[in-house]
Amino acid sequence: MTTLNNSTSEPVRLLFQSVERLVVEPADEARFAITARDAERAFRGTESLKQFRKKFNAFLLFLHKWSVERSSKLAGVYFGFLSGATIAICTESTDYDFVLSREIAEMELTIVKQFPWCICDAIQLPRGTWESGYSLQDTIQIYGNGK
Amino acid sequence: MATESNHRKQADHNQACIDALDAAQFPDWAVTMHFYKAVHLTEVLFLNHEVVGKRNDHQLRNQLIKTNYPSLWYDYSDLLKLSALARYHCFQISTKQLDEAKILLTRIESAIVAMLK
Numbered sequence: 182m183t184t185l186n187n188s189t190s191e192p193v194r195l196l197f198q199s200v201e202r203l204v205v206e207p208a209d210e211a212r213f214a215i216t217a218r219d220a221e222r223a224f225r226g227t228e229s230l231k232q233f234r235k236k237f238n239a240f241l242l243f244l245h246k247w248s249v250e251r252s253s254k255l256a257g258v259y260f261g262f263l264s265g266a267t268i269a270i271c272t273e274s275t276d277y278d279f280v281l282s283r284e285i286a287e288m289e290l291t292i293v294k295q296f297p298w299c300i301c302d303a304i305q306l307p308r309g310t311w312e313s314g315y316s317l318q319d320t321i322q323i324y325g326n327g328k
Numbered sequence: 329m330a331t332e333s334n335h336r337k338q339a340d341h342n343q344a345c346i347d348a349l350d351a352a353q354f355p356d357w358a359v360t361m362h363f364y365k366a367v368h369l370t371e372v373l374f375l376n377h378e379v380v381g382k383r384n385d386h387q388l389r390n391q392l393i394k395t396n397y398p399s400l401w402y403d404y405s406d407l408l409k410l411s412a413l414a415r416y417h418c419f420q421i422s423t424k425q426l427d428e429a430k431i432l433l434t435r436i437e438s439a440i441v442a443m444l445k
């Protein structure tokens with residue numbers, strides 16, 4: 182049985198082995214299951230757990246790909262249940278980036294089309310605000326290390 | 329439940345607050361008032377178009393905007409996020425960002441007025 186380490190202060194880490202496959206770091210499996218279960222509670226309809234997990238993983242892979250394509254601007258991207266389902270996008274800049282914000286809005290509209298079950302919002306967090314309003318330790322780390 | 333007219337009045341009320349506020353001293357609340365005027369304008373639009381759907385919190389309202397009026401989402405989401413950053417994340421709103429917020433609200437208002445029946 183996997184034991185949950187409640188004392189950890191790090192987000193759940195994923196290994197994106199390809200655009201098709203993600204793997205949870207062994208030490209984080211239990212905490213990943215908690216966030217995945219929260220997502221199931223919030224978003225799973227009548228479909229099977231296996232079907233939902235497949236959709237959820239596809240959603241995480243989509244976010245990872247989006248993040249990699251903007252790696253020069255991003256320090257970390259996280260998904261979790263913060264104030265509702267939230268994608269926290271931590272940027273390298275200390276300023277609010279209006280160009281990036283357009284791309285984030287576009288990404289949110291893509292989510293509505295491709296993952297309509299996932300009612301979530303994304304927020305751009307400039308450096309200096311990353312942990313001031315949210316506790317990212319309860320999230321899944323999609324990209325980067327937020328350092 | 330508030331009517332279309334109620335939301336129009338509240339949007340006007342929020343504009344009066346924007347006009348009265350010392351934005352240089354309180355840029356965070358200035359941006360927030362811009363956002364809340366936009367919230368009431370979108371409510372006017374939803375009621376005018378009889379858009380059906382729960383919107384008793386921001387996330388549900390956001391989803392309705394994204395689904396029904398995707399072109400509005402770009403400007404609306406910037407106001408939403410700047411306001412949230414200022415209120416919850418202690419982000420310091422700059423003069424440039426405040427100027428941008430005014431432009432965003434003007435565009436949102438113009439787009440909504442053009443869409444009303």
